Each structure stands twice: as structure tokens, then as C-alpha cells.
Amino acid sequence: MNEIFKALNDATRREILELLKQKDLTAGEIADAFNISKPSISHHLDILKRADLITSEKKGQFIIYSINTTIMEDVLQWILTFKK
Amino acid sequence: MNEIFKALNDATRREILELLKQKDLTAGEIADAFNISKPSISHHLDILKRADLITSEKKGQFIIYSINTTIMEDVLQWILTFKK
DNA sequence: TATATATTTAGACAAATATCTAAATACTTT
DNA sequence: AAAGTATTTAGATATTTGTCTAAATATATA
Numbered sequence A, B: 001m002n003e004i005f006k007a008l009n010d011a012t013r014r015e016i017l018e019l020l021k022q023k024d025l026t027a028g029e030i031a032d033a034f035n036i037s038k039p040s041i042s043h044h045l046d047i048l049k050r051a052d053l054i055t056s057e058k059k060g061q062f063i064i065y066s067i068n069t070t071i072m073e074d075v076l077q078w079i080l081t082f083k084k
Numbered sequence C: 001t002a003t004a005t006a007t008t009t010a011g012a013c014a015a016a017t018a019t020c021t022a023a024a025t026a027c028t029t030t
Numbered sequence D: 001a002a003a004g005t006a007t008t009t010a011g012a013t014a015t016t017t018g019t020c021t022a023a024a025t026a027t028a029t030a
Helices: A002-008 A011-022 A027-032 A038-050 A070-080 B002-008 B011-022 B027-032 B038-050 B070-080
Strands: A054-059 A062-067 B054-059 B062-067
Touching: A002 A011, A002 A038, A002 A070, A002 B002, A011 A027, A011 A038, A011 A054, A011 A062, A027 A038, A027 A062, A038 A054, A070 B070, B002 B011, B002 B038, B002 B070, B011 B027, B011 B038, B011 B054, B011 B062, B027 B038, B027 B062, B038 B054
Parallel strands: none
Antiparallel strands: A054 A062, B054 B062
């Protein structure tokens, strides 16, 4: 839970999730969507991955990232405990 | 949204919400539940309040804090956009 | 095999954050 | 009014975080 909230606590990372919600993208395509260096985006992707919010798959020289919505279920359940 | 995720990105603050989920508490009662100084807890309460996750009401020399679950609805909706 | 492309790792740095102690503010009680 | 209790504000400090550039790794292509 800690890792998830940590990952979600950044506007850039939340935007990355919005992008991946629409379709899978390579690291480069994600980086192109922001005014931030590739290493920084790579770091954000790492944090999202550690939180299990995204997954990655190597395809040749590219790395394709996908969103993992099943983890969102955990957050959802946590939120719901407050909605009695 | 930024303020909400920022507020939720701390284990102590999430525990404060868990406590307030059960019943309203004074600042002192909340502080007593943690091994952290009162000023630090006061700071956490301030962050939760800025995010509108809690409200406060002065009662004599005490300040009573309550959870505001309506804000959780915003997070819920955000999460749900990923659960297509 | 040499060069180009895609991505990450390493290391540095400034800004943000969580914590503390000391002091200030506000209310209550004697 | 003075002293005690509840809470916050101020200021300091160590840690974490987001960002950068430079270098390393891995794959593709000429």
C-alpha cells in the first residue's frame, strides 16, 4: 500500500498511467510525451513498476510498458473502507 | 487531486484516517496514539485538512477532528477510470 | 564489426518532507 | 490575574525525492 501511494503521489507518474490506460507504449514514446529527460522518465517508470502499477516487456531494442489495473483494485478496496 | 495523494502518501496520516473512521478525536487523543511529538502530529493534521480529508471544530480548549469521507469519493472516481 | 538507436544506471544536486525542541496562542480553572 | 492544559507556529535538521548530465548496456543495421 505504501509503494502504491508513493507511486501515485506524483503528477507525472499519474499522467503516465493515463497514457498507458489508452494503449501500451515504449519507454521512448512515454518520454516523448513529457518535457523531462529520458533518465527521469525511466526513474518514474521504475517507481510505477515497483508498485506493480505497470509491467514491462522487452521487444527487441524496445521496452513496452503496460498498465496493470488489478493493482488499482487494492486502492479501490482501501478507499471503500471509508465509504461505510 | 495532487493534495489528496500527497496527504495519503504517509503511513502516519493514513493511520490517523483509520482512527477518525471509527470516531471523532481531539488533537491530543490522536497524538497519544503515536510515538511522534504533538507538533509533528499537528503538522500531519494540517496536511490532511488542506486536502479536505478531515475537518476540525474548536470546542473549548480542544480541537475535535473528524473524517470527511466525501473527498474519498474523488479518489474513488479517479481509480474507477482505470477499471474499464 | 562498427555505428546508430533505445533504455537504464550512476552520481550529483536542489527542493520537498518528516521530524524535533522551544516558544506562542488560546482557553480553563483556581 | 496567575497557573495549568491543549494545540499550533517557528525554526532547525536529516532524509527523501525529482531532476539533470554522463556513462553503461543491449539490440539493430550497414
